[in-house]
Amino acid sequence: MEKPQGSGDAYWRATLGLLTTVLIIWFVVSFGFGIILQPMLDSIMLGGYPLGFWFAQQGSIYIFVALIFFYAARMGQIDRDHDVHED
């Protein structure tokens, strides 16, 4: 949100880039697949689950868990790349 200047801002830009990616996936699997597109996706079956219903009651939760660990790992890498990691 601020004008970039110096290496601290490169770190912050990288952080915001990662946040944007994760938030887009977070939104698409829950609000997108689970709510807005649920009527369309329900015509596809995943085993005994209609797909939209599965995203709303199972899939989105699994993806949330994966997203946090993905974020934590990527963020650790960004910390090291910009030399701001802890000890």
Added chain:
Amino acid sequence: MDLKTMTYIVVGATFALYLGIAFWARAGSTGEFYVAGGGVHPIANGMATGADWMSAASFISMAGLIAYNGYGASLFLMGWTGGYVLLAMLLAPYLRKFGKFTVPEFIGDRFYSNGARIVAVVCLILASITYVIGQMKGVGVAFSRFLEVEYDTGLYIGMALVFFYATLGGMKGITYTQIAQYVVLIFAYTIPAIFISMNLTGNPLPQLGLGSTMADGSGMTLLAKLNLVVTELGFKEYTTQTMAGRLDMFVYTMSLMIGTAGLPHVIVRFFTVPKVKDARSSAGWALVFIAILYTTAPAVGAMARLNLMQTIQTGEIGSPEGNLSYEARPQWFKNWEKTGLLQFEDKNGDGRIQYYNDANPEMAAKAEQFGWKGNEMVKVDRDIIVLANPEIAKLPNWVIALVAAGGLAAALSTAAGLLLAISSAISHDLLKGVFMKGISEKAELRAGRISMAGAIIVAGYLGLNPPGFAAGTVAIAFGLAGASIFPALMLGIFYKRMNKEGAIAGMIAGISVTMLYVFQHKGILFIKGTEFLGDMGPNWFLGIQPNAFGAIGAVVNFAVAIMVAKMTTEPPQHIQDLVESIRTPRGAGGATH
């Protein structure tokens, strides 16, 4: 061994364990009291957060909500888990780097204003008290049902227990006790679900069982069968029904998500880990432990609904022998009838139970031809689903006793976490931070314990005399936190230009809009008769329920805060430097004053 003795033994043993842990881990310093000395491993911290998070609402009520709202109840599943993504990325690591004890402390320092800190304390207490009343009530109900004592007595026992271990141990004691409580509650929840899933589908994993084919030889999938069973009796189709439309579902989900990320008793959890890195992964571990219950709950709800419908509608709809005879009703039916939470009324006097949706005109017309005179299950309280589930599935007594212990663990652990958040807001933020700056560490610790005792008494009093509202209140607590605290924290971290004027105006606008909307439909301070607009679809703004309004409050908060900040002077340089410093992990120490 009979059920009552078994329940005494199982519940007694788990409580001895919790108290032993609280004694062993008792707090000696304010650091240990508020944030467990900042030395809790991220996995252990995640497990404790899970127990803290999963309240009586998650454990007892949620599966019942799912059983009766089907797809529509997905908003609770997504809302109460998706917030952890926001928490892990937008708040936890930065607040951990900031390195203080409480949420109002961050708001006060970041917005260089005691006024902002006091507004945050008020928002925190409003949201937490709203939430804790429901927990104390859950404690009272669970104790009275399983120990067969009066509701009041059950509540007093619960208050004494919470008081003992929360005040003695502080955050350190609570954290280790909650790990034990997590283990108890997760076994209590999943074991009956595994048995039932095995019975119905032959698949022991409930998450897969819900998507499997029925084991009854019909060749139908469980969800298709459930859809058929409920629609034949005039109820809405399970996999597509919504509570109040798709827009409401969207806003409700968002409200629960940002409320999750704004509830102070959860945020403070991420002050207890050693490093910024741990704050990020700890939120992931917390969600892993929460997801075990949250992905099981849809199976519990759907299977309980199917079992219940098929217990009553035993044969062909409309044939005289198709319905269960009242005389032949099972034992669990009789047990729950005694509590008044399950009620039958033989409207057509045929001695059999007809359970169908008589509000559906098509079904009502058909029912009339069968000689049915209305739905005879006049009351099926959805809160009994989880507690009655092992009885419906004819599971052994030790499983039923374990479920009782699990429900108590869920209610007590959440109550303790909330009480700690309230007491630290009073002793640390109001006394030490604003009104009695010179207070010694020992006196502060004592003030913390006294305010916790005070909070337990207030919550217990409101639990004894509930103001006439229950399940929806929990959602309102989330709305209040989401509309006030979440935007202030986010703007404090991500918008360097945000100043004290903007933050204070935003918090006040957000919480006021939300409270006004709730009060106009549910009564001022929830008092019946003072609502000036009835609580029904046509009166709702764009069809959004009051329980879901926190997300709109948050939008108002963001808009007002940014507008006011743009019109007033920018924050001083040392505050802008502070924002720079919390954005990078290096140099995070332990949480301090």
